[in-house]
Amino acid sequence: MEDLRVNLLTHAQGDLLPWAAQVAAAKRFQLRLGQVEEAALELGLMPSRYQRNRQTLSVSEQLKLFRSRVVILGVGGLGGYLVEELARLGTGTLVVVDPDTFEEHNLNRQILASPANLGVPKVDAAVERVGIVNPAVRVIPVRATFSRENGGDLFSGADAVVDALDTVTARMELAHACRDMGIPMVHGAIAGWYGQMATQMPGEDISRHIYPSGKEQRGVETRLGNPAFTPAVVASLQVAEVCKILLGQGRCLNGRMLFLNLLDMEFLDMEFDEAPIASGAAPGDPG
Amino acid sequence: MRVTVKLFATFRKGRFDMEVRIVPPGSTVSRIVEDARVPESEIGILLVNGRHSNRMRELADGDTVAIFPLVGGG
Structure with missing residues (x-):
């Protein structure tokens, strides 16, 4: 999982994780998109698709919703x-x-x-x-x-x-x-x-x-x-x-x-x- | 005594939105419902002075009774 985290942090843009990077990570590490999403949120990265949820929802709240x-x-x-x-x-x-x-x-x-x-x-x-x-x-x-x-x-x-x-x-x-x-x-x-x-x-x-x-x-x-x-x-x-x-x-x-x-x-x-x-x-x- | 009766949603059609009725002291919510002639099977919520109530409740002078239709669709 360490490799996944490094991968996500590498491909993040600021604290946002673009959808293409999420899909690529799922493919590379043979994970479900949801597993990648949870890992990203745990790292404090907001999947870019949720960027307009802010300031209504923080990353930790988005993780709570995901769980x-x-x-x-x-x-x-x-x-x-x-x-x-x-x-x-x-x-x-x-x-x-x-x-x-x-x-x-x-x-x-x-x-x-x-x-x-x-x-x-x-x-x-x-x-x-x-x-x-x-x-x-x-x-x-x-x-x-x-x-x-x-x-x-x-x-x-x-x-x-x-x-x-x-x-x-x-x-x-x-x-x-x-x-x-x-x-x-x-x-x-x-x-x-x-x-x-x-x-x-x-x-x-x-x-x-x-x-x-x-x-x-x-x-x-x-x-x-x-x-x-x-x-x-x-x-x-x-x-x-x-x-x-x-x-x-x-x-x-x-x-x-x-x-x-x-x-x-x-x-x-x-x-x-x-x-x-x-x-x-x-x-x-x-x- | 005077009781204000408010009808909501479908019950307004062909009846009224709000009316003041003169009823005998000790009248219950049931009496008001019967007077308003709304179909029994369509009645949902009943409020007295803005709070949920049941039909057996005795009303006091100046009370307001609100009658809503049963809503159950999804």
């Missing part, structure tokens, strides 16, 4: 943008979970859908897209439906989970699974001009706050559909939350939720009536 694992549940309207943005951000490992293939009615809004890949599994399109956009990022495709039963395997080692599912039941089960495993989870949902999002930190359970009745499977999206821009807005907000969770920065949207009305351009930040506490745990109860 992070994020699970994206659903690779549809929200999920496609989540994959795109988390890969460009430089999140090292993305686990993408979706049982479906692309259909024609996805084309109006799902960024990974195209006429050429109708019938293609959504998780395969995610792998292909990240391979084009940021091949240093590892994508683990899981062509399956999330359930309480497979949640443990899917979320093992995850630093954050992102909810881009499309039924209320599955979203509530996800909140419970993340509560049980103590993994931060970022919820997002859309319908027409409208959207909502919230963040659940370990020890919290937001399920009854985001879906108080819990009886209906789907919301007004069945009537309104979803246009091109709503998933892009909500997914981008979710990625900002994930980024803060991974870096331990800023103030996250927990203990409250955001309701977006793009028709009237209203963004409502609503506090929960009480802190979302895991069932069975008393307030202030450690763990």
Whole structure:
């Protein structure tokens, strides 16, 4: 590895490592692009592709993102943008979970859908897209439906989970699974001009706050559909939350939720009536 | 007593954005929801004075109730 370090320092331009040098090093030392990226970041070199992340992200923060694992549940309207943005951000490992293939009615809004890949599994399109956009990022495709039963395997080692599912039941089960495993989870949902999002930190359970009745499977999206821009807005907000969770920065949207009305351009930040506490745990109860 | 009712998103169409209702003392959030005639299956979040609430909550004079539709698409 010493040779790799010397190689990277030799080919660095200032404290930036050009993409061509990263690719050449991977080839020469028979490593994955991600392994070279991690070595560069450890040396204090910023891969040049991330240079505009500064001053927002330092080299050590970029390394933290590279060493992070994020699970994206659903690779549809929200999920496609989540994959795109988390890969460009430089999140090292993305686990993408979706049982479906692309259909024609996805084309109006799902960024990974195209006429050429109708019938293609959504998780395969995610792998292909990240391979084009940021091949240093590892994508683990899981062509399956999330359930309480497979949640443990899917979320093992995850630093954050992102909810881009499309039924209320599955979203509530996800909140419970993340509560049980103590993994931060970022919820997002859309319908027409409208959207909502919230963040659940370990020890919290937001399920009854985001879906108080819990009886209906789907919301007004069945009537309104979803246009091109709503998933892009909500997914981008979710990625900002994930980024803060991974870096331990800023103030996250927990203990409250955001309701977006793009028709009237209203963004409502609503506090929960009480802190979302895991069932069975008393307030202030450690763990 | 006077209760301000705010509707959001789809619920505004053909109804109102905000109205003040006169209701009997001790009325609950449920009463306001029924009065607003929004479809039961489409109701998501309910707020009283800007904080999450449930339907059983008894309202006081001057309270504001906000009703949001259920949003679940991905």
